[in-house]
Amino acid sequence: MKYAVLVDGAFACKRLYRLLGNRHATAQDVIAKCQRIRSHDALKDGTLLRIHYYDAPPATGQVTNPVSGMTVNLGQSATFSRVASVHDTLELSADFTFRRGELVARGWRLRENVLRRIVKGRRGVRASDLIPDLRQKGVDLRMGLDIARLSLRRLVDVLVVVAGDSDLVPAFRFARREGIRVYHDHMGAPVMRDLKAHTDLVL
Numbered sequence: 001m002k003y004a005v006l007v008d009g010a011f012a013c014k015r016l017y018r019l020l021g022n023r024h025a026t027a028q029d030v031i032a033k034c035q036r037i038r039s040h041d042a043l044k045d046g047t048l049l050r051i052h053y054y055d056a057p058p059a060t061g062q063v064t065n066p067v068s069g070m071t072v073n074l075g076q077s078a079t080f081s082r083v084a085s086v087h088d089t090l091e092l093s094a095d096f097t098f099r100r101g102e103l104v105a106r107g108w109r110l111r112e113n114v115l116r117r118i119v120k121g122r123r124g125v126r127a128s129d130l131i132p133d134l135r136q137k138g139v140d141l142r143m144g145l146d147i148a149r150l151s152l153r154r155l156v157d158v159l160v161v162v163a164g165d166s167d168l169v170p171a172f173r174f175a176r177r178e179g180i181r182v183y184h185d186h187m188g189a190p191v192m193r194d195l196k197a198h199t200d201l202v203l
Contacts, residue, residue, distance in 0.1 A: 001046040003158035003183075004150055005037055006143055009055030010136060011164050013086070015187040024082055027089035037160055037185060040203055049156050051096045054143055056103040056136045058083040066108060068127035099146070101139035109133040144171040151178040158183060160203070166192035173198050 012033065016025035034051050037043065060075035074080060091098040108130045110118075118125060143163065150156050151174065159175055160183045161168065169192075172182050176198065184199040196202055 001157045002049050002155070003043060003046045003160055004049045004156045005034055005051040005160045006146060006162065007034065007051065007053050008139060008143065008163035008165065009053050009086075010139070011189075012162050012187065015164075015189055019187070025086070027086045027093070030086065030090060031093060033162075037162070037203065042183065042201055042203070043158070043160070046158065048095060049150075052099055052143075052146055053090050053096055054099040054101060054139045055083075055087065056101040056139060057087065059103050059105065059132065059134050061105070063105065063108075063132050065127050065130060067125060067130060070127065072132075074132065099139075099142045101142060102137045104135050104137050106133045106135055140165055140167045143168060147171040147175050151175040151180045154178075157181060160185065161199075162187065164189045164191045164195070166195055169194045169198055176200070 007030070009030075012030060013025045016029050016033065017023065020029065030053070038048060058074070058080040060080070062071050062073050064071045087098060090096050109132075110125070110129055111131055114129045118129070143161070144167075147159060147161075147168075148171065150159060158181045161172070162185045164186050172184075172195070175182050181200045182198070183201045183203055184195060185203040186195065
């Protein structure tokens, strides 16, 4: 039995942050997660084709905070260095391929849980309440295309998908219609019922 692992990097790192006690995931944490998947009873006797890791490169360029007027260079931030390090290490790791999406800036947004504090404290928005609103594009599309390619060419018998986005449901259904078994790892995150319904096994 041959299988491939497809990992939504942003989703996996966000879940690992919670599972690691609010510590940002390193490349070694991601590799360890993939190793646990490979050791699962349903896969331990199989042969890994490859681990496909999907993520957008960290943001660069300069943005101006609308409250303080201060300009921030995203390419010199701690987030840029951390994410770039994860990507670089995984890209050079055995059995990994890196699929790049795009990161699009859509202005600014409030940090999580800040709105409640603003309302309860009856205060205005502070510069520190805002963070750049950066959205990924193309990651789900690339995952879907790879699922279709791997299924149509019969390169694997099983696809293991680490993701939480219900946009992947049509790709799951397509793979199963082509006779491929789909295993899903949502890492304990709350996900839509359809994601579970269109898989053969939830890890």
